Amino acid sequence: MAILKGKKVIVIGDRDGVPGPAISACVETAGGEVVFSSTECFV
Amino acid sequence: MDLENQKRVKEFAEQYGPENVVVLVGAAEGEAAGLAAETVENGDPTFAGPLTGVQLGLLCYHVCEPEIKAEFDANVYEENVGMMEMVLDVDDICEEMSDIRSNYCKYL
Amino acid sequence: MNSVIKSASYVLAHVPQMVIHNGTTQTTERVVNPDGDYLKELPKHLRSFKDCVEYWPNQVYIGNKTPEELEAVEFPYYDKNIDGASRYGKYGEIMPEDEFLLLAQTCDVFEVYYLTRDFVAATRPKLEADPIITDDIKGRIQEGIELSEIEKLVKEEAAEGLYLDGKLVGCVKRAHDIDVNLSAEVMHENIMNKATGVLSLLYLVRNAGINAADVDYVIDCSEEACGDMNQRGGGNFAKADAEIAGLVNATGSDARGFCAGPTHAMIEAAALVKSGAFRNVAVVGGGCTAKLGMNGKNHVEKDMPALEDCLGAFAILVSENDGVSPEINLDILGRHTVGTGSAPQNVIGSLVADPLERAGLTVNDVDKYSPEMQNPDITKPAGAGDVPQANYKMIAALSVKKGWIEKKDMPEWIKKHGLTGFAPTQGHVPSGVPFIGFARDGILEGKYKRVMIIGKGSLFLGRMTNLFDGVSYIIQTNTSAEESQNSVSRDEVKKLIAASLKEFANSLLGTEEA
Numbered sequence: 001m002a003i004l005k006g007k008k009v010i011v012i013g014d015r016d017g018v019p020g021p022a023i024s025a026c027v028e029t030a031g032g033e034v035v036f037s038s039t040e041c042f043v
Numbered sequence: 044m045d046l047e048n049q050k051r052v053k054e055f056a057e058q059y060g061p062e063n064v065v066v067l068v069g070a071a072e073g074e075a076a077g078l079a080a081e082t083v084e085n086g087d088p089t090f091a092g093p094l095t096g097v098q099l100g101l102l103c104y105h106v107c108e109p110e111i112k113a114e115f116d117a118n119v120y121e122e123n124v125g126m127m128e129m130v131l132d133v134d135d136i137c138e139e140m141s142d143i144r145s146n147y148c149k150y151l
Numbered sequence: 152m153n154s155v156i157k158s159a160s161y162v163l164a165h166v167p168q169m170v171i172h173n174g175t176t177q178t179t180e181r182v183v184n185p186d187g188d189y190l191k192e193l194p195k196h197l198r199s200f201k202d203c204v205e206y207w208p209n210q211v212y213i214g215n216k217t218p219e220e221l222e223a224v225e226f227p228y229y230d231k232n233i234d235g236a237s238r239y240g241k242y243g244e245i246m247p248e249d250e251f252l253l254l255a256q257t258c259d260v261f262e263v264y265y266l267t268r269d270f271v272a273a274t275r276p277k278l279e280a281d282p283i284i285t286d287d288i289k290g291r292i293q294e295g296i297e298l299s300e301i302e303k304l305v306k307e308e309a310a311e312g313l314y315l316d317g318k319l320v321g322c323v324k325r326a327h328d329i330d331v332n333l334s335a336e337v338m339h340e341n342i343m344n345k346a347t348g349v350l351s352l353l354y355l356v357r358n359a360g361i362n363a364a365d366v367d368y369v370i371d372c373s374e375e376a377c378g379d380m381n382q383r384g385g386g387n388f389a390k391a392d393a394e395i396a397g398l399v400n401a402t403g404s405d406a407r408g409f410c411a412g413p414t415h416a417m418i419e420a421a422a423l424v425k426s427g428a429f430r431n432v433a434v435v436g437g438g439c440t441a442k443l444g445m446n447g448k449n450h451v452e453k454d455m456p457a458l459e460d461c462l463g464a465f466a467i468l469v470s471e472n473d474g475v476s477p478e479i480n481l482d483i484l485g486r487h488t489v490g491t492g493s494a495p496q497n498v499i500g501s502l503v504a505d506p507l508e509r510a511g512l513t514v515n516d517v518d519k520y521s522p523e524m525q526n527p528d529i530t531k532p533a534g535a536g537d538v539p540q541a542n543y544k545m546i547a548a549l550s551v552k553k554g555w556i557e558k559k560d561m562p563e564w565i566k567k568h569g570l571t572g573f574a575p576t577q578g579h580v581p582s583g584v585p586f587i588g589f590a591r592d593g594i595l596e597g598k599y600k601r602v603m604i605i606g607k608g609s610l611f612l613g614r615m616t617n618l619f620d621g622v623s624y625i626i627q628t629n630t631s632a633e634e635s636q637n638s639v640s641r642d643e644v645k646k647l648i649a650a651s652l653k654e655f656a657n658s659l660l661g662t663e664e665a
Contacts, residue, residue: 003102004114008059010052010066012044012079015609016541017131018069019493021617022123023106027067029116035059036051037617039493040044041609042075042446042535043410043525043576046179071541075534089448091183126496129548129561130541 004032011037044082049092052083056099062150066103067111073132076105077139084147100149105140107133152631154424155476157361157431157468159588160354161212162243163461163575164251164347164438165204167197168314170460173339174443189448194317196450196457200247203460205232208526208573212463213240214588222571228528229456242588243354245461249315250278255346256321257291258395263338265304266313266321271295283353287397295321311335330380340440344375345391347464348437352396355433355466366468368429369393369403372416373437374578376407392435401433409613410523410582412436413465414606414622417584420469421479421624432469436584438462439577446533446576458529463580467587477594477602477626483510485605485623493619496552499545502605502623504553513555517568517625518599520546521586523607524574538581542605543569582606583623590626602626 009032013020020037027034044052056064066083070076078088080103087094104111106124144151171177171193180190203209207228210216215237224231238245246254253274256264271294279289301322304310313321323342327333348371356363371389378385389403406416413436420432440462447457472478485502492498503520507513522542530538546568547561556564574581583604590602607621 002114003104003111004065007065008055008063010055010064010083011069012048012066013069014071014075015619016535016538017071017075018106018124018127018495019619020069020611021493022495023067023069025123025494026106026115026120029119030114032065035055038045038048038051039069039609039611039617040048041612042533043523043530043538043578043581046183070534071536072534075536078534090187091180091448122496123494126499126545126548126552129551129558130495130544 002031004030007032008035009033010035013037013039015039015041016043044079044087044092044094046092049082049087049094052101053093053097053099056101061099061101064101066101067106068103069106070136071131073135073139076136077143079103080140080143081147084143098147100147102148102150103140103144105136107131108137108140152425152472152634153478153480154421154469155472155478155629156587156591156626157470157473157476158355158359159468159591160243160351160358160466161214161585161588162347162350162354162464163209163212163245164248164350165200165245165461166248166251166443167460168248168317169343169440170197170444170447170457172312172314173440174445174447174459175441176444176447189451192451193444193447193457196455198456198460202232202456204238204245205234205236207231207233208528209245209461210236210240211573212575212585213245214242215240217589218570218573218586221573226527229458242358243351244281244283246281246350249274250281251346252313252315252321253278253292254284254288254350255342256293257288258342258346258349261326263324263326264321264342265301265324266295267298267301268295269298270315270320283350283357285353285397288395309335311339327379332379332383341375341377343440343462344373344437345388345395347462348373348388348392348435349395351437351464351466352392352398352433352435355468356396359468361431363397364400366393366398366401366431366433368423368432369398369401370416370420370432370434371403371405371437372407372412372434372579374407374409374412374439375437388437389435392437398433408620409608409610410579411606411608411620411622412579413582413584414604414624417467417469417479417604418481418484418622418624421481424469424471425481430471433466434469435466436464436579438464438580442577446529446535449533453532455532458526459576461575463575463577465580465584467584472629472631474631475595475629477591478629480625480627483507483625485621487619487621489618495545496549498607498619498621499549502607502621503546503603504549506623514546514550514568515555517601517603519570519586519590519593519602520568520605521570521583521590521602522605523581524570524572524583524585525576525581526572526574529576537572539570539572540565587626594626594628600628
């Protein structure tokens with residue numbers, strides 16, 4: 001069963017890992033709806 | 044996890060129902076990814092944010108985990124995340140994430 | 152002609168008490184979890200000044216050790232101090248908290264900063280013994296007031312306390328009753344930024360061997376904002392720092408760009424000098440009290456010292472080409488543009504691969520890369536990984552995609568072109584700039600030909616855009632000798648023109664005669 005299709009998706013990206021917008025771009029291709037996208041910074 | 048982000052996660056879980064929400068993280072390390080997952084599943088382990096003591100049990104994955112990656116358009120993933128697979132310790136991240144999920148996730 | 156890197160300075164102020172009272176991780180904790188274990192445990196994890204001075208990464212930062220020497224030290228670093236290391240270094244110094252509190256007093260020009268009489272009396276001889284402290288600054292020291300007055304200001308006027316070894320020794324008053332931009336907390340943050348900026352400018356002038364009066368422009372690239380409610384962030388730290396440091400002929404301005412700020416500022420400085428607008432431009436970045444103890448929770452949890460106990464600052468002097476010093480090559484600039492996007496490969500592509508390709512080079516033509524030089528001793532226990540290493544892996548991974556290196560050679564390439572991180576997590580401070588001093592020395596020694604400095608910034612933290620940011624530039628061996636060999640001198644041009652005019656005149660005469 002699909003994990004993301006039809007789901008509300010919250011994206012918590014990382015400045016030194018994968019940033020929020022890059023994850024959001026992927027989610028949209030899987031049929032998930034990004035309701036919030038943010039990028040964290042530990043430095 | 045940033046306190047503002049915790050607040051938003053809590054609000055969205057209430058608004059849409061926790062069973063309809065999935066959290067995707069992009070952390071650079073297994074430990075940080077696990078910490079984020081724990082926060083949205085079992086509550087903020089640092090006792091600082093709005094999710095302290097709140098066990099939402101949300102479904103949470105790292106963007107590089109194979110079961111999530113399989114759902115993406117391969118080209119879009121390659122363009123946006125592909126290179127980071129060479130940089131991140133994906134095995135360590137996957138191990139941390141699945142550990143947290145099996146312990147705390149309510150919507151597996 | 153290209154402008155040059157004339158000198159660099161790097162300073163630290165060891166401020167354990169400010170970790171407790173002013174770092175935002177701690178001030179936030181006092182709001183959300185005041186009775187929690189963290190605030191109780193933290194003081195036990197603060198380092199002595201001696202431990203801070205003898206800490207390997209700090210000795211690298213002030214230039215007594217090199218990043219190459221640090222690479223040979225077994226990780227982690229905090230339990231392997233250098234016995235007897237000096238607070239004074241080739242590029243600057245590590246100042247203890249008492250002296251720094253007094254230096255900060257000399258940076259206050261609005262009577263908001265107070266120390267007790269006893270504290271000033273005890274500390275004045277120590278600060279005055281520091282050879283970098285000028286007579287001007289010594290003359291600015293105020294005698295201080297009674298402790299009871301300070302206690303009253305803290306209790307009744309919301310003044311921000313200044314502490315030494317857990318005891319109240321002074322305070323910073325608010326500069327306005329209503330304006331939050333001039334609150335005691337903000338004034339404290341800005342004065343500490345200014346004091347570290349001033350200290351780094353003093354060392355910059357010393358290291359460059361010039362007169363303070365020779366600097367004609369200052370660009371401040373810190374992350375703080377000074378201004379009031381009608382122009383928050385109006386500035387200008389640059390000129391405020393220059394005033395105390397005695398740069399009497401300098402004007403200046405502030406440039407901001409989160410952690411990418413210093414790299415933007417260096418490019419601007421190089422352009423100002425190359426254009427002829429200014430001859431000696433100082434780029435200065437002061438320290439950030441907010442980030443003290445930023446990852447303290449993780450450090451305490453892992454039972455290690457709270458390593459984020461220093462304010463860091465730097466200054467770089469960009470000058471007209473002297474025919475010797477390493478140059479900033481403005482023809483090879485990396486730019487993360489609005490259209491670049493935030494995918495890591497695009498970011499690194501725009502900052503590293505694109506500028507090199509435009510110049511007909513590959514990643515192998517640059518000897519060393521200085522991206523974000525955060526000390527991994529601080530970031531790894533916090534789950535943020537080894538930031539410089541992650542950057543090198545990204546550059547190497549992109550180079551594999553470009554066909555510049557083989558995948559199997561990635562670790563070797565990283566070892567050859569990479570560096571071990573040694574900078575305090577002070578936001579803009581680690582961003583490329585910590586290596587400029589070593590790059591200058593290494594290029595002068597012939598060890599490197601080209602060094603790339605990369606700055607990246609998290610603009611999204613300001614909630615104005617989701618965009619990422621970054622710029623990069625290359626420091627290279629001085630090429631002015633080659634340029635003058637290849638180019639034709641003014642006199643030669645005059646001779647050539649005269650000869651061709653004569654020839655033309657003769658040809659006209661010849662035509663008429665015929």
